[in-house]
Amino acid sequence: MSQWLAFAGSHLPTLLAGTGYTLTIWAVAMIAGFVAGWVLAVARVYGGSISRRLAVGYIELIRGTPLLVQMFIVYLGLPQIGIVFAPLTAAIVAIGINTAAYQAEYFRAGIRAVRPGQIAAARALGLSRGQAIRHVVLPQGFRIALPQWANEVVIELKYTSVAYAISVPELMGRAKEIGAASFRYFAIFCVVAVIYLVLVTVVTLVLDQVERRYGLRH
Amino acid sequence: MIYAVIWDNLPYLAEGAAITVALALTLLVIGLVVGTGLGLIQAYAGWPLRLAATLIERFFRAIPAIVLLFLFYYGISVFYNISAFPAAALALGLRSAAYQSQIIRGAIAAVPAGQLAAARAIGMTRAAGIRHVVLPQALRQAIGPWTNEALSELKDTSLAYTIGVVELMRQADYIVSATYGHQLAVYSAAAVVYLALSLAANWALTRADRRLAVPGLSH
Amino acid sequence: MTDATRLRAEHLTKSFAGRRVLDDVSLSVAKGEVKGIIGPSGAGKSTLIRCLNGLEPLDTGRVWLGADELTARKADIDALRARIGFVFQDFNLFTHLRVADNLMLGLRRVRKMDAVEAERCARAELDRVGLADKWQAWPAELSGGQAQRVSIARALAMAPEVMLFDEPTSALDPQSVGSVLRVMRELVAGGMTMIIVSHEMAFIEAVADDVVFMADGAIVEEGPAGQLFNTPHAAATRAFIDGIAAAHRGEATTP
Structure with a gap:
């Protein structure tokens, strides 16, 4: 045990540097996915037939294929048509593309659960349809969708580990390097498992608090 | 030219897809058996077992699939020379068990208490009542959420690529190496295969859900 | 106890969250006897009726079926329950089984009959x-x-x-009550031993044969049906x- 701790301790700085990458990918991709997710959800619920179909097509395509394939297409495929990303950017783009589709579905369900009388009430006050959607429906829809959205946020935190496959030096990638150099794969992945356990637990606890304060049962 | 690359390598993609499907089926069966066990323990057992089941569930849900794949592959290799496929089936299967146990537990909780009371009233033991009355209803109700879990696991089999299982992604990788390029076309072809598998699985499970429908039991 | 005592x-006694729901209740039913239990x-x-077949655990007290004690520490409660029929207020038919299998589940799994039998x-x-x-019907398809x-x-x-009947008609619409009571009447005529909790006065x-009036977890009064309904002793029963x-009467005057 003490030997294991010494091993873990000696590699902790490297792993924490990797954790920095992990959290960066996660945070940026989540924010991008949040914005894109709302655009997709609104297009799907309120858009005309073309934008609705485009949104549905995007969501079904992304949800029907693995993140790993999406990441390979972004990082290895797109350069063939002249779009080149650095590994870190490619990972953020791929995870952003991925989470946007899932977030859109949760937002859509939230929007659908807002009572129709809410728009009518907003219109009665003289708000335009767009204003009613933006100021009345979306805030309520988000609060209704909060539990599923929080779940998605935690899921994507774990999926940032896929970025190691396109050689981003995040937590998983660092562990693989240390494993290859020391041949102590099992030990290092135990350390990594503990770090993810801590990250996921902390994020879950924070989101539970957010949910408790802002969540809306319908 | 690009089409020729895909066309010529179609047998390899098909071979990879077969492994992908085999891995998904194996891990889902492991997940169903272990997950149902964990769900039953969480619903009915005394607190020490319940606590143990909950800890196992939390552990497997908190750790990324890739980390679990490496943990199992290298961890088991220390004392047993395991190949990549069974290691992947076990790692992803146990992770799926954690998710499936949640589904089963929810479905058990949704069976009205009167059902078990009625089973006991005709003289069935608690275990028989759970087995013949509560569990069949719970499993029937679980097909909907279970479909989502199955589709999600089908996609996650691609992560087994990282420990060397020669599934669809690894085959795509081989084709890219052998043809010196064509990444965009080959990975897109792989994406199409995944999409087709997802749609087929979704169709089959939705159909099963409809065919097994019992009046009064569907949602 | 005479040989004719069935249950x-x-x-x-039993308490829920500090509240007495059964307070020193004793009763027995003889072979072929029909006992009614009424009260607010x-x-x-x-x-009480759920305690009689052990569906609800007791705090204290003892229950016998014939010569066998349900509350004995080594009692085979499942085997004893199989000898007591229980009808729930909300039916509790097994939702996932057709009517045929609802009837056969206990016969196959408890009585160990073969499929034909x-x-x-x-x-x-x-x-x-x-x-x-209705042999092949699903429970949800029944009225x-x-x-x-x-x-x-x-x-x-x-x-x-x-x-044992636990308010068998309370969850039914008025038109359905009659059909259930008719079946129960036939059981009475056939000499079945029955305990019935009901609001159908x-x-x-x-x-x-005999009616028990309960209030606040205790038996207030017990007596032959005619006597209890027409000349009750206790003021609470009369009220x-x-x-x-x-x-x-109020119901009868409103159309």
Whole structure:
């Protein structure tokens, strides 16, 4: 045990540097996915037939294929048509593309659960349809969708580990390097498992608090 | 030219897809058996077992699939020379068990208490009542959420690529190496295969859900 | 205890969250006897009848079925329950099984009958409650009255020594009540030993040999049906019966 701790301790700085990458990918991709997710959800619920179909097509395509394939297409495929990303950017783009589709579905369900009388009430006050959607429906829809959205946020935190496959030096990638150099794969992945356990637990606890304060049962 | 690359390598993609499907089926069966066990323990057992089941569930849900794949592959290799496929089936299967146990537990909780009371009233033991009355209803109700879990696991089999299982992604990788390029076309072809598998699985499970429908039991 | 005693309960007590729901309740039913239990809601009637077959655990007290004690530490409670039929207020038919399998589950799994024997037995009971044509129906396809008759047939199929009814018509619409009461009347005529918790006062008065009036978890008064309904001793019993009668008169005057 003490030997294991010494091993873990000696590699902790490297792993924490990797954790920095992990959290960066996660945070940026989540924010991008949040914005894109709302655009997709609104297009799907309120858009005309073309934008609705485009949104549905995007969501079904992304949800029907693995993140790993999406990441390979972004990082290895797109350069063939002249779009080149650095590994870190490619990972953020791929995870952003991925989470946007899932977030859109949760937002859509939230929007659908807002009572129709809410728009009518907003219109009665003289708000335009767009204003009613933006100021009345979306805030309520988000609060209704909060539990599923929080779940998605935690899921994507774990999926940032896929970025190691396109050689981003995040937590998983660092562990693989240390494993290859020391041949102590099992030990290092135990350390990594503990770090993810801590990250996921902390994020879950924070989101539970957010949910408790802002969540809306319908 | 690009089409020729895909066309010529179609047998390899098909071979990879077969492994992908085999891995998904194996891990889902492991997940169903272990997950149902964990769900039953969480619903009915005394607190020490319940606590143990909950800890196992939390552990497997908190750790990324890739980390679990490496943990199992290298961890088991220390004392047993395991190949990549069974290691992947076990790692992803146990992770799926954690998710499936949640589904089963929810479905058990949704069976009205009167059902078990009625089973006991005709003289069935608690275990028989759970087995013949509560569990069949719970499993029937679980097909909907279970479909989502199955589709999600089908996609996650691609992560087994990282420990060397020669599934669809690894085959795509081989084709890219052998043809010196064509990444965009080959990975897109792989994406199409995944999409087709997802749609087929979704169709089959939705159909099963409809065919097994019992009046009064569907949602 | 005479040899004719089928079910006997002595000094039953039970509390829920500090509230006494059964307070030293004793009662017994003889072979072929029909016992009615009446009283206001919350009196503990349903708790009492669920305790009689051990569906609800007791705090103290003892229950016997014939010479066998249900509350004995080594009692085979499942085997004893198989000898007691129980009919729930909300039927509790097994939702995932067709009517046929609802009737046969206990015969196959508890009585260990073979498929042919179980089917013969189940068909006979379904016929007895007048629903032979519902053999292949799902519970959700039945009306309330039909579901309750199926649940009675399910209990009867086990060839019980005594039947317990927990407000069997309370969840039914008025049109369905009659069909269930008719089946119960036939059981009475056939000499079945029964304990019935019910709000159907006219029915209880007509079929019960003996009636128990409960209030606040205790037995207030017990006596022959005619006496208890017409000349009750306790003021509480009189108030309850007068109240029901007044409610009925009120109902009768409104169209």
